[in-house]
Amino acid sequence: MIRVGQGFDVHQLVEGRPCIIGGVNIPYEKGLLGHSDADVLLHAISDAILGALGLGDIGKHFPDTDAAFKDADSLKLLERVWALAKERGYKLGNADSTIIAQRPKMLPYIPQMAEIIAGALEADVSQINVKATTTEQLGFTGRGEGIAAQSVVLLVKA
Numbered sequence: 001m002i003r004v005g006q007g008f009d010v011h012q013l014v015e016g017r018p019c020i021i022g023g024v025n026i027p028y029e030k031g032l033l034g035h036s037d038a039d040v041l042l043h044a045i046s047d048a049i050l051g052a053l054g055l056g057d058i059g060k061h062f063p064d065t066d067a068a069f070k071d072a073d074s075l076k077l078l079e080r081v082w083a084l085a086k087e088r089g090y091k092l093g094n095a096d097s098t099i100i101a102q103r104p105k106m107l108p109y110i111p112q113m114a115e116i117i118a119g120a121l122e123a124d125v126s127q128i129n130v131k132a133t134t135t136e137q138l139g140f141t142g143r144g145e146g147i148a149a150q151s152v153v154l155l156v157k158a
């Protein structure tokens with residue numbers, strides 16, 4: 001049995017917040033605003049897994065009205081989402097993601113992100129692909145007002 005899911009997330013870029021993407025704290029003049037650490041990439045991957053499982057989205061599992069998730073480490077949330085897949089007998093086929101950001105430059109941090117994501121999903125790093133693109137200075141990402149991420153995940157049950 002195979003199941004596919006997709007996820008999409010956006011967070012605003014503001015001063016005075018860390019820029020944590022894919023579990024990596026990227027040096028940058030601004031960071032992502034959210035109830036949690038606002039890790040836009042891990043949120044998109046979490047939503048893709050929940051989508052594949054037919055279990056809704058991260059807002060349903062970890063409401064942003066719940067103080068328990070204030071400043072939450074999104075890697076821990078991803079691990080909790082992955083536990084739901086494991087409980088149901090799934091392994092990761094592969095996960096492919098795109099970060100949509102004018103700046104900062106993601107490329108130097110992508111190998112570290114892939115290692116972190118592979119660790120959370122109990123997968124080999126070869127099963128994880130992370131890409132980045134600008135939007136050629138167009139739209140809210142192009143103006144540097146926010147960062148978006150989208151992910152597709154394939155789950156496999158023997």
Ligand SMILES: Nc1ccn([C@@H]2O[C@H](COP(=O)(O)O)[C@@H](O)[C@H]2O)c(=O)n1
Pocket residue numbers: 100101102103104105106107108131132133134135136
């Ligand atoms: N925030 C970003 C955006 C892009 N990259 C890398 O640059 C390449 C070219 O981007 P375009 O938007 O001009 O296609 C892209 O393929 C990424 O490798 C990046 O590292 N960080």
Ligand SMILES: C[C@@]1(CO)OP(=O)(O)OP(=O)(O)OC[C@H]1O
Pocket residue numbers: 009010033034035036037038039043058059060062063064065069070071072
């Ligand atoms: C992760 C959660 C919970 O802390 O909050 P945010 O960091 O605001 O992220 P979002 O992608 O808007 O939705 C999921 C939330 O419920």
